[in-house]
Amino acid sequence: KNNVKLIVRSNQDRRIKGSECRLHEFMLSVSPSGQYEFHLPASHGRKARTAKMEVRFAEVCLERPAGSPKSADANIVYNCIKVSEAQGTVPEREDPIEWVLLTNYEVSNVEQALQCVSWYRCRWFIEELFRLLKKKGFMIEDIQLEDTTSVEKNILFSAYAALYCISLKHAFDLADKYQAVPASIMFSKNDIEAAKLLSTMVNGRTLKQKNPFKEGSLPWIAWIVARLGAWSGYSSQSRPGYTTFKTGLDNFFCKCEMLRIVKDVYKG
Numbered sequence: 001k002n003n004v005k006l007i008v009r010s011n012q013d014r015r016i017k018g019s020e021c022r023l024h025e026f027m028l029s030v031s032p033s034g035q036y037e038f039h040l041p042a043s044h045g046r047k048a049r050t051a052k053m054e055v056r057f058a059e060v061c062l063e064r065p066a067g068s069p070k071s072a073d074a075n076i077v078y079n080c081i082k083v084s085e086a087q088g089t090v091p092e093r094e095d096p097i098e099w100v101l102l103t104n105y106e107v108s109n110v111e112q113a114l115q116c117v118s119w120y121r122c123r124w125f126i127e128e129l130f131r132l133l134k135k136k137g138f139m140i141e142d143i144q145l146e147d148t149t150s151v152e153k154n155i156l157f158s159a160y161a162a163l164y165c166i167s168l169k170h171a172f173d174l175a176d177k178y179q180a181v182p183a184s185i186m187f188s189k190n191d192i193e194a195a196k197l198l199s200t201m202v203n204g205r206t207l208k209q210k211n212p213f214k215e216g217s218l219p220w221i222a223w224i225v226a227r228l229g230a231w232s233g234y235s236s237q238s239r240p241g242y243t244t245f246k247t248g249l250d251n252f253f254c255k256c257e258m259l260r261i262v263k264d265v266y267k268g
Contacts, residue, residue, distance in 0.1 A: 007103040007120050010080070015063040017075050023060060024100060027082040030056040034110035035086070040097065041173065042238055051097055052089045056082040057113045060102075079107035081116055125166070128242050132162045136243045165245040168222040173239060175219035183221040190263075194256040195221050202227035209233040225252050 013022045021029070032054040042048035060080045081103065085096035101120055107113050133140050138158040145151050167186060171178040183192055196215070202224055203210045212235070213220040226240035227233055229248025240248075 005103075005105055007101055007105065007116050009120070010100040010102050012065075014065070017061040017063050023062070023080065024082075026060065027056055027058065027080055027100060030058045030082070032056055033113070036114060046094060047091045049089055049091065052086045053083045053097070054086055055110055055113050055117075056084075057107045057110075062102075078102040078104060081107060081113045083117055129159075129162055129166065132165060132242045132246060133158055137165075137246045138162065161249075162242075162246075164249060165242050168218075168225055168245045168249070169240070169242055171218040172222040172226065172245075175213055175222075178218050179214050181218040183216055183218050185218065187221060190260055191252075191256050192216065192221070194252070194259045195224050197259070198224055198228070198252070198255060202233070204233055208235070225249055228252050228255075 010023060013024045015022055016026055019026060034055045035052060036055065037050050037052050040046070040049050040051045058080055059077060061075050061077045063075060079102070081101040082099070083101075084098040087096065090096045099117070099120070101116060103116050105112070105116055107116060132138065133155070135141060138161065140155055140158050143151055143154055145154060164186065171181065183195070187195070199211060199215075209232075211220060211223045213223055222245070223233075225248035226244055227248070228251040229240060229244035229246070231240040231244050231248075
C-alpha cells in the first residue's frame with residue numbers, strides 16, 4: 001500500500017495529532033507560500049473572474065477516525081495543500097474558491113504543490129466523462145446486451161463519441177488558443193459544408209447572437225453545434241455544457257446525413 005500515490009480532497013475536518021486545532025484551522029495558521037491566478041468561468045450563482053489563489057502547504061499527522069478498524073494505522077502522515085481565493089477577487093455575496101487537498105506526494109515547494117493541484121483538477125474531466133456516458137448522455141447504464149464483449153464494444157464506441165463532445169467544449173472554452181485549429185481535424189468535408197449551411201440558420205438576428213469565431217475553425221463549428229444543442233448563443237450567459245454538445249452533435253450529424261442523401265439523389 002505504500003506504493004500507492006494519491007491526491008484527495010479533505011471534506012472532513014480531521015483531528016491533528018498533538019494539536020488542539022483541526023486540519024482546516026491549522027492550515028489557516030500556515031503562511032501562504034505563493035500565489036497563482038486562473039480564469040474562473042461563470043456558472044450558476046457565480047460570476048466569471050480571474051481568481052487570485054493563495055497556496056499553503058504543510059506536513060500533517062492525522063489521528064485515526066473514531067470507529068475505524070483496529071487494524072487501520074493509528075496515525076497517518078500526509079502533505080496538506082490548501083488553495084484559497086484572496087478576498088480581493090471574491091465578488092460580493094459569493095464564497096471564495098477553496099480546496100484542501102491531502103497527498104502522499106512530496107510537497108516541499110510551491111511548484112510541487114501546484115503540480116498536485118493541477119493533477120487534482122483533472123478529476124473534473126473524469127467526472128464529466130462519466131456523467132456524459134451515463135444518464136445525462138449516452139446512457140451506458142441502460143445497455144441490455146447480454147455478453148461482455150458486446151457491452152465492452154458499446155462502451156468503447158460511447159467513449160469515442162464522448163471524446164467528440166469533450167473536445168468541442170474544450171475548443172469552445174479555450175477559443176483563443178484554438179482559432180488556428182481547423183474543423184477538418186475532427187469533421188469531414190461534408191460535415192463542414194453542412195456547418196456552413198447551418199450557420200445561417202443558427203445565427204441570431206443581433207450581433208451578440210452571431211458566431212464570433214473564424215469560419216472553418218474548430219471553435220466556429222463548436223459554436224454551431226452548441227446552438228443546435230439549444231444553447232442561447234449569448235456569451236453573457238453560462239457556457240454550453242458537455243450534454244449540450246452531445247445533443248447538438250446528435251442534431252448536427254443527422255443534418256449532415258440528410259445533406260449527403262440529398263447530394264446523392266441529385267447526383268443520380
